[in-house]
Amino acid sequence: xxxxxxxxxxxxxxxxxxxxxxxxxxxxxxxxxxxxxxxxxxxxxxxxxxxxxxxxxxxxxxxxxxxxxxxxxxxxxxxxxxxxxxxxxxxxxxxxxxxxxxxxxxxxxxxxxxxxxxxxxxxxxxxxxxxxxxxxxxxxxxxxxxxxxxxxxxxxxxxxxxxxxxxxxxxxxxxxxxxxxxxxxxxxxxxxxxxxxxxxxxxxxxxxxxxxxxxxxxxx
Amino acid sequence: xxxxxxxxxxxxxxxxxxxxxxxxxxxxxxxxxxxxxxxxxxxxxxxxxxxxxxxxxxxxxxxxxxxxxxxxxxxxxxxxxxxxxxxxxxxxxxxxxxxxxxxxxxxxxxxxxxxxxxxxxxxxxxxxxxxxxxxxxxxxxxxxxxxxxxxxxxxxxxxxxxxxxxxxxxxxxxxxxxxxxxxxxxxxxxxxxxxxxxxxxxxxxxxxxxxxxxxxxxxxx
Numbered sequence: 001x002x003x004x005x006x007x008x009x010x011x012x013x014x015x016x017x018x019x020x021x022x023x024x025x026x027x028x029x030x031x032x033x034x035x036x037x038x039x040x041x042x043x044x045x046x047x048x049x050x051x052x053x054x055x056x057x058x059x060x061x062x063x064x065x066x067x068x069x070x071x072x073x074x075x076x077x078x079x080x081x082x083x084x085x086x087x088x089x090x091x092x093x094x095x096x097x098x099x100x101x102x103x104x105x106x107x108x109x110x111x112x113x114x115x116x117x118x119x120x121x122x123x124x125x126x127x128x129x130x131x132x133x134x135x136x137x138x139x140x141x142x143x144x145x146x147x148x149x150x151x152x153x154x155x156x157x158x159x160x161x162x163x164x165x166x167x168x169x170x171x172x173x174x175x176x177x178x179x180x181x182x183x184x185x186x187x188x189x190x191x192x193x194x195x196x197x198x199x200x201x202x203x204x205x206x207x208x209x210x211x212x213x214x215x216x217x218x219x220x
Numbered sequence: 221x222x223x224x225x226x227x228x229x230x231x232x233x234x235x236x237x238x239x240x241x242x243x244x245x246x247x248x249x250x251x252x253x254x255x256x257x258x259x260x261x262x263x264x265x266x267x268x269x270x271x272x273x274x275x276x277x278x279x280x281x282x283x284x285x286x287x288x289x290x291x292x293x294x295x296x297x298x299x300x301x302x303x304x305x306x307x308x309x310x311x312x313x314x315x316x317x318x319x320x321x322x323x324x325x326x327x328x329x330x331x332x333x334x335x336x337x338x339x340x341x342x343x344x345x346x347x348x349x350x351x352x353x354x355x356x357x358x359x360x361x362x363x364x365x366x367x368x369x370x371x372x373x374x375x376x377x378x379x380x381x382x383x384x385x386x387x388x389x390x391x392x393x394x395x396x397x398x399x400x401x402x403x404x405x406x407x408x409x410x411x412x413x414x415x416x417x418x419x420x421x422x423x424x425x426x427x428x429x430x431x432x433x434x435x436x437x438x439x440x441x
Contacts, residue, residue, distance in 0.1 A: 006325035077309035085326045
Protein backbone atom coordinates (compact mmCIF):
# COMPACT_ATOMS: atom_id res chain seq x y z
CA UNK A 1 0.00 0.00 0.00
CA UNK A 2 2.78 2.39 1.00
CA UNK A 3 4.94 1.42 -2.00
CA UNK A 4 2.73 2.95 -4.69
CA UNK A 5 2.46 6.23 -2.75
CA UNK A 6 6.27 6.31 -2.55
CA UNK A 7 6.55 5.75 -6.32
CA UNK A 8 4.04 8.55 -6.99
CA UNK A 9 5.85 10.82 -4.49
CA UNK A 10 9.17 10.12 -6.21
CA UNK A 11 7.67 11.03 -9.61
CA UNK A 12 6.12 14.21 -8.21
CA UNK A 13 9.41 15.26 -6.62
CA UNK A 14 11.22 14.74 -9.94
CA UNK A 15 8.43 16.56 -11.78
CA UNK A 16 8.63 19.57 -9.45
CA UNK A 17 12.38 19.73 -10.10
CA UNK A 18 12.43 19.49 -13.89
CA UNK A 19 8.79 20.50 -14.61
CA UNK A 20 8.80 18.78 -18.01
CA UNK A 21 5.30 17.26 -17.93
CA UNK A 22 3.70 20.24 -16.17
CA UNK A 23 5.17 22.75 -18.61
CA UNK A 24 4.32 20.65 -21.68
CA UNK A 25 0.71 19.96 -20.76
CA UNK A 26 -0.13 23.42 -19.45
CA UNK A 27 1.48 25.14 -22.43
CA UNK A 28 -0.33 22.80 -24.83
CA UNK A 29 -3.64 23.58 -23.12
CA UNK A 30 -3.04 27.34 -23.16
CA UNK A 31 -1.93 27.45 -26.80
CA UNK A 32 -4.65 25.17 -28.15
CA UNK A 33 -7.42 26.98 -26.24
CA UNK A 34 -6.12 30.32 -27.50
CA UNK A 35 -6.16 29.01 -31.10
CA UNK A 36 -9.73 27.73 -30.65
CA UNK A 37 -10.69 31.17 -29.31
CA UNK A 38 -9.16 32.94 -32.32
CA UNK A 39 -10.66 30.55 -34.87
CA UNK A 40 -14.20 30.51 -33.47
CA UNK A 41 -15.59 33.80 -32.08
CA UNK A 42 -17.00 33.22 -28.62
CA UNK A 43 -20.45 34.62 -29.55
CA UNK A 44 -20.80 32.06 -32.37
CA UNK A 45 -19.72 28.92 -30.55
CA UNK A 46 -22.46 26.39 -29.83
CA UNK A 47 -22.61 23.97 -26.92
CA UNK A 48 -21.81 20.92 -29.09
CA UNK A 49 -18.74 22.62 -30.54
CA UNK A 50 -17.72 23.88 -27.09
CA UNK A 51 -17.93 20.40 -25.63
CA UNK A 52 -16.13 18.80 -28.60
CA UNK A 53 -13.34 21.39 -28.57
CA UNK A 54 -12.87 20.98 -24.83
CA UNK A 55 -12.44 17.23 -25.22
CA UNK A 56 -10.03 17.60 -28.16
CA UNK A 57 -7.83 19.85 -26.00
CA UNK A 58 -8.06 17.49 -23.01
CA UNK A 59 -7.28 14.38 -25.10
CA UNK A 60 -4.21 15.76 -26.85
CA UNK A 61 -2.87 17.56 -23.76
CA UNK A 62 -3.16 14.27 -21.85
CA UNK A 63 -1.42 12.37 -24.66
CA UNK A 64 1.40 14.92 -24.61
CA UNK A 65 2.06 14.71 -20.90
CA UNK A 66 1.06 11.34 -19.55
CA UNK A 67 3.30 9.24 -21.75
CA UNK A 68 6.27 10.58 -19.77
CA UNK A 69 5.58 8.53 -16.62
CA UNK A 70 7.25 5.43 -18.07
CA UNK A 71 9.11 6.94 -21.03
CA UNK A 72 11.24 9.15 -18.75
CA UNK A 73 12.27 6.12 -16.64
CA UNK A 74 13.24 4.25 -19.81
CA UNK A 75 15.08 7.23 -21.32
CA UNK A 76 17.02 7.96 -18.15
CA UNK A 77 17.69 4.26 -17.56
CA UNK A 78 16.15 4.21 -14.06
CA UNK A 79 13.73 1.38 -14.89
CA UNK A 80 16.15 -1.21 -13.52
CA UNK A 81 16.47 0.57 -10.17
CA UNK A 82 12.69 0.81 -9.93
CA UNK A 83 12.43 -2.91 -10.70
CA UNK A 84 14.92 -3.67 -7.94
CA UNK A 85 13.13 -1.53 -5.37
CA UNK A 86 9.47 -1.98 -6.15
CA UNK A 87 6.81 -4.55 -7.00
CA UNK A 88 5.03 -4.30 -10.38
CA UNK A 89 1.79 -3.59 -8.52
CA UNK A 90 3.29 -0.60 -6.67
CA UNK A 91 4.86 0.76 -9.88
CA UNK A 92 1.57 0.53 -11.79
CA UNK A 93 -0.53 2.23 -9.13
CA UNK A 94 2.19 4.79 -8.35
CA UNK A 95 2.40 5.79 -12.00
CA UNK A 96 -1.41 5.73 -12.26
CA UNK A 97 -1.69 8.11 -9.30
CA UNK A 98 0.88 10.44 -10.87
CA UNK A 99 -1.00 10.36 -14.20
CA UNK A 100 -4.29 10.97 -12.41
CA UNK A 101 -2.91 14.13 -10.81
CA UNK A 102 -1.64 15.30 -14.21
CA UNK A 103 -5.04 14.46 -15.74
CA UNK A 104 -6.88 16.49 -13.09
CA UNK A 105 -4.50 19.39 -13.69
CA UNK A 106 -5.02 19.20 -17.48
CA UNK A 107 -8.80 19.08 -17.07
CA UNK A 108 -8.82 21.98 -14.61
CA UNK A 109 -6.60 24.15 -16.81
CA UNK A 110 -8.68 23.37 -19.90
CA UNK A 111 -11.97 24.13 -18.15
CA UNK A 112 -10.64 27.38 -16.70
CA UNK A 113 -9.32 28.49 -20.08
CA UNK A 114 -12.60 27.63 -21.84
CA UNK A 115 -14.61 29.44 -19.16
CA UNK A 116 -12.36 32.45 -19.53
CA UNK A 117 -12.47 32.64 -23.34
CA UNK A 118 -16.06 31.49 -23.90
CA UNK A 119 -17.76 33.30 -21.04
CA UNK A 120 -21.10 33.46 -22.91
CA UNK A 121 -21.60 29.73 -22.34
CA UNK A 122 -22.67 28.93 -18.80
CA UNK A 123 -22.66 25.41 -17.39
CA UNK A 124 -26.09 24.58 -15.98
CA UNK A 125 -25.16 21.44 -13.98
CA UNK A 126 -21.65 22.38 -12.94
CA UNK A 127 -21.41 19.63 -10.29
CA UNK A 128 -22.23 16.95 -12.90
CA UNK A 129 -19.89 18.58 -15.40
CA UNK A 130 -17.09 18.41 -12.77
CA UNK A 131 -17.99 14.79 -11.96
CA UNK A 132 -17.76 13.82 -15.64
CA UNK A 133 -14.36 15.47 -15.88
CA UNK A 134 -13.14 13.62 -12.77
CA UNK A 135 -14.31 10.13 -13.75
CA UNK A 136 -13.10 10.64 -17.33
CA UNK A 137 -9.76 11.76 -15.88
CA UNK A 138 -9.53 8.46 -13.96
CA UNK A 139 -10.13 6.52 -17.21
CA UNK A 140 -7.64 8.57 -19.22
CA UNK A 141 -5.00 8.14 -16.48
CA UNK A 142 -5.59 4.36 -16.35
CA UNK A 143 -5.31 4.02 -20.13
CA UNK A 144 -2.23 6.26 -20.29
CA UNK A 145 -0.46 4.24 -17.60
CA UNK A 146 -0.66 0.85 -19.32
CA UNK A 147 -0.14 2.23 -22.86
CA UNK A 148 2.76 4.38 -21.58
CA UNK A 149 4.39 1.24 -20.15
CA UNK A 150 3.93 -0.62 -23.46
CA UNK A 151 5.27 2.14 -25.71
CA UNK A 152 8.16 3.14 -23.42
CA UNK A 153 10.41 0.53 -25.06
CA UNK A 154 9.33 1.32 -28.63
CA UNK A 155 11.36 3.51 -30.98
CA UNK A 156 8.45 5.72 -32.12
CA UNK A 157 6.96 6.47 -28.72
CA UNK A 158 5.41 9.85 -29.57
CA UNK A 159 3.40 8.53 -32.53
CA UNK A 160 2.53 5.18 -31.01
CA UNK A 161 1.08 6.50 -27.76
CA UNK A 162 -2.00 8.38 -29.13
CA UNK A 163 -2.53 5.71 -31.83
CA UNK A 164 -2.76 2.93 -29.22
CA UNK A 165 -4.66 5.04 -26.71
CA UNK A 166 -7.40 6.30 -29.03
CA UNK A 167 -9.22 2.97 -29.65
CA UNK A 168 -9.24 2.25 -25.91
CA UNK A 169 -10.47 5.74 -25.07
CA UNK A 170 -13.15 6.01 -27.81
CA UNK A 171 -16.01 4.57 -25.66
CA UNK A 172 -15.00 6.82 -22.77
CA UNK A 173 -14.71 9.91 -25.03
CA UNK A 174 -18.10 9.31 -26.73
CA UNK A 175 -19.96 8.99 -23.44
CA UNK A 176 -17.89 11.79 -21.85
CA UNK A 177 -18.68 14.25 -24.66
CA UNK A 178 -22.39 13.45 -24.39
CA UNK A 179 -22.41 13.89 -20.59
CA UNK A 180 -20.49 17.17 -20.92
CA UNK A 181 -22.94 18.53 -23.53
CA UNK A 182 -25.98 17.64 -21.47
CA UNK A 183 -24.54 19.04 -18.24
CA UNK A 184 -23.73 22.34 -20.02
CA UNK A 185 -27.27 22.76 -21.40
CA UNK A 186 -28.87 21.31 -18.28
CA UNK A 187 -30.70 18.49 -20.07
CA UNK A 188 -31.64 14.95 -19.03
CA UNK A 189 -30.17 14.61 -15.55
CA UNK A 190 -30.77 10.85 -15.51
CA UNK A 191 -28.82 10.32 -18.74
CA UNK A 192 -25.88 12.36 -17.43
CA UNK A 193 -25.75 10.21 -14.31
CA UNK A 194 -25.97 7.04 -16.42
CA UNK A 195 -23.15 8.28 -18.62
CA UNK A 196 -21.02 8.92 -15.55
CA UNK A 197 -21.72 5.41 -14.26
CA UNK A 198 -20.70 4.00 -17.67
CA UNK A 199 -17.45 6.03 -17.64
CA UNK A 200 -16.72 4.98 -14.07
CA UNK A 201 -17.39 1.29 -14.77
CA UNK A 202 -15.33 1.36 -17.98
CA UNK A 203 -12.46 3.09 -16.16
CA UNK A 204 -12.64 0.56 -13.31
CA UNK A 205 -12.51 -2.33 -15.78
CA UNK A 206 -9.64 -0.72 -17.66
CA UNK A 207 -7.58 -0.14 -14.49
CA UNK A 208 -8.25 -3.62 -13.07
CA UNK A 209 -7.29 -5.38 -16.32
CA UNK A 210 -4.26 -3.12 -16.79
CA UNK A 211 -2.97 -3.80 -13.27
CA UNK A 212 -3.29 -7.56 -13.89
CA UNK A 213 -1.50 -7.36 -17.25
CA UNK A 214 1.14 -4.89 -16.11
CA UNK A 215 3.49 -7.51 -14.62
CA UNK A 216 3.92 -9.09 -18.07
CA UNK A 217 4.73 -5.71 -19.61
CA UNK A 218 7.08 -4.76 -16.76
CA UNK A 219 9.13 -7.96 -16.58
CA UNK A 220 11.40 -8.70 -19.51
CA UNK B 221 21.85 -15.25 10.52
CA UNK B 222 19.61 -16.32 7.65
CA UNK B 223 20.50 -19.51 5.76
CA UNK B 224 19.97 -18.40 2.22
CA UNK B 225 20.81 -20.41 -0.88
CA UNK B 226 20.54 -19.52 -4.54
CA UNK B 227 19.82 -22.52 -6.72
CA UNK B 228 20.01 -22.26 -10.49
CA UNK B 229 18.86 -25.26 -12.51
CA UNK B 230 19.11 -25.56 -16.29
CA UNK B 231 19.13 -21.79 -16.87
CA UNK B 232 19.06 -20.70 -20.52
CA UNK B 233 18.42 -17.27 -21.94
CA UNK B 234 17.48 -16.16 -25.44
CA UNK B 235 16.27 -12.65 -26.28
CA UNK B 236 14.96 -13.52 -29.76
CA UNK B 237 13.95 -17.15 -29.28
CA UNK B 238 16.60 -18.34 -31.77
CA UNK B 239 20.08 -17.50 -30.49
CA UNK B 240 20.90 -18.37 -26.91
CA UNK B 241 23.10 -16.11 -24.79
CA UNK B 242 23.84 -19.18 -22.64
CA UNK B 243 22.25 -22.55 -22.14
CA UNK B 244 21.67 -25.05 -19.36
CA UNK B 245 23.57 -23.38 -16.52
CA UNK B 246 23.26 -24.98 -13.11
CA UNK B 247 24.79 -23.75 -9.89
CA UNK B 248 24.33 -23.58 -6.17
CA UNK B 249 25.38 -20.60 -4.07
CA UNK B 250 25.36 -20.95 -0.29
CA UNK B 251 25.88 -18.73 2.75
CA UNK B 252 29.33 -17.16 2.88
CA UNK B 253 30.03 -17.73 -0.81
CA UNK B 254 31.58 -15.09 -3.02
CA UNK B 255 30.43 -16.48 -6.33
CA UNK B 256 32.11 -15.38 -9.55
CA UNK B 257 30.45 -15.24 -12.94
CA UNK B 258 33.28 -15.20 -15.46
CA UNK B 259 33.24 -15.07 -19.23
CA UNK B 260 34.21 -12.95 -22.22
CA UNK B 261 32.31 -9.82 -23.30
CA UNK B 262 28.83 -10.66 -24.54
CA UNK B 263 28.82 -14.05 -22.85
CA UNK B 264 25.82 -13.09 -20.71
CA UNK B 265 27.37 -12.36 -17.29
CA UNK B 266 25.12 -9.35 -16.69
CA UNK B 267 22.13 -11.27 -18.04
CA UNK B 268 22.78 -14.07 -15.54
CA UNK B 269 23.11 -11.51 -12.73
CA UNK B 270 19.73 -9.99 -13.67
CA UNK B 271 18.19 -13.47 -13.76
CA UNK B 272 19.57 -14.18 -10.27
CA UNK B 273 18.06 -10.85 -9.14
CA UNK B 274 14.82 -12.06 -10.78
CA UNK B 275 14.34 -8.85 -12.73
CA UNK B 276 14.84 -10.84 -15.93
CA UNK B 277 13.06 -14.10 -16.62
CA UNK B 278 15.09 -17.05 -17.94
CA UNK B 279 13.91 -18.63 -21.20
CA UNK B 280 14.39 -22.07 -19.68
CA UNK B 281 15.23 -23.30 -16.21
CA UNK B 282 14.56 -21.86 -12.81
CA UNK B 283 16.22 -19.72 -10.18
CA UNK B 284 15.18 -20.49 -6.64
CA UNK B 285 16.15 -18.43 -3.62
CA UNK B 286 15.72 -20.51 -0.51
CA UNK B 287 15.71 -19.47 3.14
CA UNK B 288 15.81 -22.37 5.63
CA UNK B 289 14.42 -24.63 2.92
CA UNK B 290 11.52 -22.32 2.04
CA UNK B 291 11.37 -20.62 -1.35
CA UNK B 292 11.40 -16.81 -1.19
CA UNK B 293 8.97 -15.03 -3.54
CA UNK B 294 10.25 -12.03 -5.52
CA UNK B 295 8.27 -9.58 -3.35
CA UNK B 296 10.48 -10.69 -0.43
CA UNK B 297 13.66 -11.26 -2.44
CA UNK B 298 13.85 -7.57 -3.36
CA UNK B 299 14.11 -6.79 0.37
CA UNK B 300 17.10 -9.12 0.69
CA UNK B 301 19.25 -8.11 -2.27
CA UNK B 302 21.34 -5.19 -3.42
CA UNK B 303 22.75 -4.55 -6.89
CA UNK B 304 25.73 -2.51 -8.01
CA UNK B 305 26.20 -2.45 -11.77
CA UNK B 306 27.30 -0.02 -14.50
CA UNK B 307 23.83 -0.21 -16.09
CA UNK B 308 22.04 0.61 -12.82
CA UNK B 309 21.13 4.29 -13.11
CA UNK B 310 20.24 6.26 -9.98
CA UNK B 311 17.48 8.86 -9.66
CA UNK B 312 19.83 11.72 -10.49
CA UNK B 313 17.50 14.57 -9.50
CA UNK B 314 18.10 13.82 -5.81
CA UNK B 315 21.02 14.30 -3.44
CA UNK B 316 22.39 11.20 -1.65
CA UNK B 317 20.24 11.52 1.47
CA UNK B 318 17.07 12.22 -0.52
CA UNK B 319 17.84 9.24 -2.76
CA UNK B 320 18.28 6.85 0.17
CA UNK B 321 15.09 8.17 1.80
CA UNK B 322 13.00 7.80 -1.35
CA UNK B 323 14.45 4.34 -2.07
CA UNK B 324 13.66 3.28 1.51
CA UNK B 325 10.07 4.50 1.11
CA UNK B 326 9.63 2.62 -2.18
CA UNK B 327 11.16 -0.52 -0.68
CA UNK B 328 8.94 -0.15 2.40
CA UNK B 329 11.82 0.12 4.86
CA UNK B 330 12.53 2.73 7.54
CA UNK B 331 14.88 5.60 6.86
CA UNK B 332 17.68 6.19 9.34
CA UNK B 333 19.56 9.44 8.69
CA UNK B 334 22.42 8.50 11.02
CA UNK B 335 23.05 5.23 9.20
CA UNK B 336 22.83 6.95 5.81
CA UNK B 337 25.34 9.64 6.87
CA UNK B 338 27.68 7.00 8.27
CA UNK B 339 27.79 5.19 4.91
CA UNK B 340 28.16 8.47 3.02
CA UNK B 341 31.17 9.33 5.23
CA UNK B 342 32.68 5.86 4.80
CA UNK B 343 32.50 6.14 1.03
CA UNK B 344 33.93 9.67 1.09
CA UNK B 345 30.88 11.50 -0.25
CA UNK B 346 30.41 13.74 2.80
CA UNK B 347 31.40 16.84 0.81
CA UNK B 348 28.87 16.03 -1.91
CA UNK B 349 25.90 15.48 0.37
CA UNK B 350 24.10 18.61 -0.84
CA UNK B 351 24.76 17.96 -4.52
CA UNK B 352 22.33 16.28 -6.88
CA UNK B 353 23.60 12.94 -8.19
CA UNK B 354 23.55 14.29 -11.76
CA UNK B 355 26.48 16.52 -10.72
CA UNK B 356 28.54 13.52 -9.54
CA UNK B 357 31.51 12.07 -11.40
CA UNK B 358 31.38 8.42 -12.57
CA UNK B 359 33.40 7.31 -9.54
CA UNK B 360 31.14 9.19 -7.13
CA UNK B 361 28.07 7.60 -8.76
CA UNK B 362 29.65 4.15 -8.33
CA UNK B 363 30.26 4.93 -4.65
CA UNK B 364 26.65 6.09 -4.32
CA UNK B 365 25.45 2.77 -5.77
CA UNK B 366 27.40 0.94 -3.07
CA UNK B 367 25.97 3.23 -0.38
CA UNK B 368 22.45 2.50 -1.61
CA UNK B 369 23.03 -1.25 -1.81
CA UNK B 370 24.68 -1.48 1.61
CA UNK B 371 22.21 0.83 3.38
CA UNK B 372 19.51 -1.85 3.17
CA UNK B 373 21.85 -4.51 4.66
CA UNK B 374 21.20 -7.09 1.95
CA UNK B 375 21.70 -10.82 2.43
CA UNK B 376 22.59 -11.12 -1.27
CA UNK B 377 24.91 -8.56 -2.86
CA UNK B 378 25.01 -8.67 -6.65
CA UNK B 379 27.99 -6.89 -8.18
CA UNK B 380 28.68 -6.37 -11.87
CA UNK B 381 32.24 -5.17 -12.43
CA UNK B 382 32.26 -3.59 -8.94
CA UNK B 383 35.62 -1.80 -9.23
CA UNK B 384 34.54 0.15 -12.34
CA UNK B 385 35.36 3.87 -12.01
CA UNK B 386 36.62 3.50 -8.45
CA UNK B 387 39.98 4.83 -7.27
CA UNK B 388 42.36 2.71 -5.15
CA UNK B 389 40.77 3.86 -1.89
CA UNK B 390 37.29 2.99 -3.16
CA UNK B 391 38.47 -0.41 -4.38
CA UNK B 392 40.04 -1.19 -1.01
CA UNK B 393 36.84 -0.30 0.79
CA UNK B 394 34.74 -2.46 -1.55
CA UNK B 395 37.17 -5.36 -1.03
CA UNK B 396 36.74 -4.95 2.73
CA UNK B 397 32.95 -4.91 2.33
CA UNK B 398 32.98 -8.13 0.28
CA UNK B 399 35.22 -9.88 2.86
CA UNK B 400 32.96 -8.63 5.67
CA UNK B 401 29.92 -9.97 3.83
CA UNK B 402 31.63 -13.32 3.46
CA UNK B 403 32.59 -13.47 7.14
CA UNK B 404 28.98 -12.65 8.08
CA UNK B 405 27.81 -15.63 6.03
CA UNK B 406 26.08 -13.50 3.40
CA UNK B 407 26.17 -14.13 -0.34
CA UNK B 408 28.09 -12.02 -2.87
CA UNK B 409 27.83 -12.66 -6.62
CA UNK B 410 30.41 -10.92 -8.81
CA UNK B 411 30.19 -10.78 -12.62
CA UNK B 412 33.62 -9.84 -13.88
CA UNK B 413 36.59 -10.27 -16.19
CA UNK B 414 38.95 -8.47 -13.87
CA UNK B 415 41.57 -10.60 -12.11
CA UNK B 416 41.53 -8.52 -8.93
CA UNK B 417 37.74 -8.81 -8.64
CA UNK B 418 37.91 -12.52 -9.50
CA UNK B 419 40.49 -13.15 -6.79
CA UNK B 420 37.83 -12.41 -4.17
CA UNK B 421 35.65 -15.33 -5.28
CA UNK B 422 35.70 -18.77 -3.68
CA UNK B 423 33.41 -20.33 -6.32
CA UNK B 424 32.77 -19.50 -9.91
CA UNK B 425 30.93 -20.37 -13.07
CA UNK B 426 32.43 -19.71 -16.47
CA UNK B 427 30.03 -18.84 -19.26
CA UNK B 428 30.63 -18.07 -22.89
CA UNK B 429 29.13 -18.78 -26.27
CA UNK B 430 31.75 -21.40 -27.09
CA UNK B 431 31.33 -23.16 -23.77
CA UNK B 432 27.69 -22.38 -23.12
CA UNK B 433 26.97 -25.84 -21.82
CA UNK B 434 29.57 -25.77 -19.07
CA UNK B 435 28.18 -28.35 -16.63
CA UNK B 436 28.81 -26.85 -13.24
CA UNK B 437 30.87 -24.45 -11.17
CA UNK B 438 34.28 -25.34 -9.84
CA UNK B 439 34.82 -25.47 -6.09
CA UNK B 440 37.52 -22.83 -6.03
CA UNK B 441 39.41 -20.47 -8.29
